[in-house]
Amino acid sequence: MNQIITSLLEQDAYKFSMGQAIYHQFSDYKTTWSFKCRNTDVHFTEEMVEEIKNQIKAFCNLRFTEEELEYLENVIWIKGSYVDFLRLWQPRYEDFYIGTDAECGLSIETKGTWLNTSMYEIPTLAIVNEVYFRMQYNYDELFESFKKRLAEKVEKVENGSIYLSIFSEFGLRRRLSAEAQELAVKTLAEAKLTSSTFLGTSNVFLAKKYNVTPVGTMAHEWIMCTGQGNHKHNPAYSNWYALDAWVKEYGVLNGTALTDTITTDCFLKDFQLTYATLFSGVRHDSGDPIEWGEKMIAHYEKLGIDPKTKTLLFSDSLDFERADKLFRHFNGRAKVGFGIGTYISNDTDAPALNIVMKTTRCNGQDVAKISDVKGKGMCKNPDYVEYLQRCINWRMEHDNK
Structure with missing residues (x-):
């Protein structure tokens, strides 16, 4: 191999x-x-x-x-x-x-x-x-099914029947193969999209190769280790330690906060005015996405922050149809973006x-x-x-x- x-x-x-x-x-x-x-x-x-x-x-x-x-x-x-x-x-x-x-x-x-x-x-x-x-499996047969499904889904975005706003490919960890992921990123980067924008990919190698944006800020490990790795910390304040260290490193740059490491409700205890202002948005990775988005919009409004200036980034088990539904629900109320993984990089028979x-x-x-x-x-x-x-x-x- x-x-x-x-x-x-x-x-x-x-x-x-x-x-x-x-x-x-x-x-x-x-x-x-x-x-x-x-x-x-x-x-x-x-x-x-x-x-x-x-x-x-x-x-x-x-x-x-x-x-x-x-x-x-x-x-x-x-x-x-x-x-x-x-x-x-x-x-x-x-x-x-x-x-x-x-x-x-x-x-x-x-x-x-x-x-x-x-x-x-x-x-x-x-x-x-x-x-x-x-x-x-017979890899060649799987790859053929991958190419067929990729062409069908890209056509839906090109003809406007699916609206994805701004979306990125997040599938490196669960891709069918390097060959398949590269074909997906290349196809999306070259597609004639009229009503959606393909921003980039989490795969930095492919972002460089196809001149698209490398996308990604923090994962659960960041909150778990910064918040729980120092044994003097109360782990219920993990998000505060994580957000504080992130701002020390990046200021207002690179700021999409992950909310669900120790539940979003606990996250919101620490995501108060300073951090909610400094971070450009938040990422959803578990639970009901509609309920989560409504909760985040209400939180921003409670803090006196216009949700239209913030991004809701959805990344949990998405396909194009789910993303389209989420965009239509939140459009005009906040900036909406999507990180779509397995559905783009490993959709086969x-x-x-x-x-x-x-x-x-x-x-x-x-x-x-x-x-x-x-x-x-x-x-x-x-x-x-x-x-x-x-x-x-x-x-x-x-x-x-």
Whole structure:
């Protein structure tokens, strides 16, 4: 099998956003990441696991080129000190444990500095996904079904029957293949869209290649580690620590806040006038999107901020039809944007994998995510999840500010 990850720029943009802030503020933090396949009917064979090991070894041999570093340095919010760090940085295969001791036949864990392990998540998932689909199915037939479906959905956007406002491709971690994702980004970048705007992709390598915007700010790991990695912090205030550190790094730049790491209701306790003003918008990743959008608009209005000046970015399990419906609901009341992943990058005749790789420990202690719906969190210690939930409940009941 050809090498799957061929450039260290094949990374979601938010990894560089977070990476710079980690480098400047949390370089001593250490994290553990764990892989999980949520599909109950999927099994990885020993041959697949061996190929995944070989692909990750090949990824660990990559280095940033000067051309790639020059591209990053031209991104307005990236600083020269971080680029100099990336000039020296390399992935370490020694940080990986890859085995077969899991129900699905594949277990992966990474341990090391947060600076390192954060950069492993996305390439690892992209490798696992592509190895599985190439070895489990007739890949050529799958790719043909992918091309057919891609053409059909792009036609809907071109002829105006689907309206997506401003949208981006977010599918690197769960793409059918590098070939498929590149075809999707190229097709969308070249499409004749009259009523929608294709802004860019989370894949920085493809953003560079097709001259579109690399899109992404923060992920759940940012809130989990900044808020729960310092064991002196009350974890119910995780969002405050995360927002504060982000503003220290970026000021008013690069500002889309993720709301659902320890529930959106708890997030809103900390997303008061200063942060709500400084951040250009918020991202939805779990729970009912209409209910969430209404809640965010009401919150902005309560603070005296015009919601029309802020962006609601939706990124949870979207297809074009769902995005169209959300745009029509919120159009004229706020700026609306979409990050659409699997539906663009892995829509074939075969069901997509539901695989994740999450931070499970930071600085030797458990960390957890309690999102707006059950089933999206991942923590190996139920006692810690119960503790975190109790902290959140206490704050929600007693903090009336």
